[in-house]
Amino acid sequence: MISSNRTHRKIRAASADGAYDPRLCHDELRRKKISALIPPRKGAGYWPGDYADRNRAVANQRMTGSNARWKWTTDYNRRPQRYSDLAITTVLVIKRVFRLTLRAAQGFIDSIFSLMNVPLRCPDYSCVSRRAKSVNISFKTPTRGEIAHLVIDSTGLKVFGEGEWKVKKHGQERRRIWRKLHLAVDSKTHEIICADLSLNNVTDSEAFPGLIRQTFLPERERDSCLVSMQSAIVLLRISD
Numbered sequence: 136m137i138s139s140n141r142t143h144r145k146i147r148a149a150s151a152d153g154a155y156d157p158r159l160c161h162d163e164l165r166r167k168k169i170s171a172l173i174p175p176r177k178g179a180g181y182w183p184g185d186y187a188d189r190n191r192a193v194a195n196q197r198m199t200g201s202n203a204r205w206k207w208t209t210d211y212n213r214r215p216q217r218y219s220d221l222a223i224t225t226v227l228v229i230k231r232v233f234r235l236t237l238r239a240a241q242g243f244i245d246s247i248f249s250l251m252n253v254p255l256r257c258p259d260y261s262c263v264s265r266r267a268k269s270v271n272i273s274f275k276t277p278t279r280g281e282i283a284h285l286v287i288d289s290t291g292l293k294v295f296g297e298g299e300w301k302v303k304k305h306g307q308e309r310r311r312i313w314r315k316l317h318l319a320v321d322s323k324t325h326e327i328i329c330a331d332l333s334l335n336n337v338t339d340s341e342a343f344p345g346l347i348r349q350t351f352l353p354e355r356e357r358d359s360c361l362v363s364m365q366s367a368i369v370l371l372r373i374s375d
Contacts, residue, residue, distance in 0.1 A: 144328075146350055148172055149285035149319070154339035163344045169285070216266075218258045223266045226258060231274055237263055284322040287346065289315050289339050292332075317342045319350070 149164060150172035156179060164171045230240040237260035244257035258266075294312040313335040319328045329349035333342050 144280060144282050144350070146282040146285050148283065149287055149347070150322075151287040151339075151343075154289075155287060155343050157340040160340050160343040160347075163347050167347060167350070169347075172284075218262065218266075220266075220270045222258055223263055223270050224272050226263050227267060227270070227272055236260075282321050282328065282350075285319050285328060285350075286322045287317070287319045287343070289317045289342070291335070292316055315342070317346050319346055 146167070146169050148170040151160075153174050153176040155173050156176045160173065161171055226237075226240055226244060229235070229244060230237060233240075233243070235243060241257045241260045241263070248255050248257070292314045294314055315333050315335055315337060317331045317333065317339070319330070320326065321328055329346055331342055331346050331349075
């Protein structure tokens, strides 16, 4: 389940792989007062300043010679139904994910079928409303409160190109186009707290600040900060 683009929940710690080791990522976490659980990159050097935890991880990596290991952790007696339970469930899921009304969800799905030239029609909104009681579907309600551990990583999405098996067997003949999806997930509830989509040439560390800025503090916690020029600049950066 993907939550809204921004969250008001406080985060205590965040973990990611070595691609997020650059100082840019650590500075963003320190600015938000989030504890960093990021293993150093291979051959990483020491940093001056208040980076004791990070430098300790570098020293431990050099002594052990390896990175830390991470654990991620139809009823026949009645009139036959035109639409299956799967069709009703699909409409309800799309309605919930995109926060639409039943009428809007019907129009949205019909427009997708039209763009794809698929000879299908979405169930009428009144039909979905009647049969919503009979389908077995459970929605995971958004959690509240503090996030103890935020896990961050990225994955590639192929937009255009040949299949992996064909490229491996016969080589690449056409240019392949990729996008990168950056995700931040609550390790306890597996809820996607924030997400961002970028070009394939954007590194994980470059996308990290924009991703972590989607998790900002509530207004009441902002008001408790000291009013100074430095703190005002930090709050403006987080609010961007």
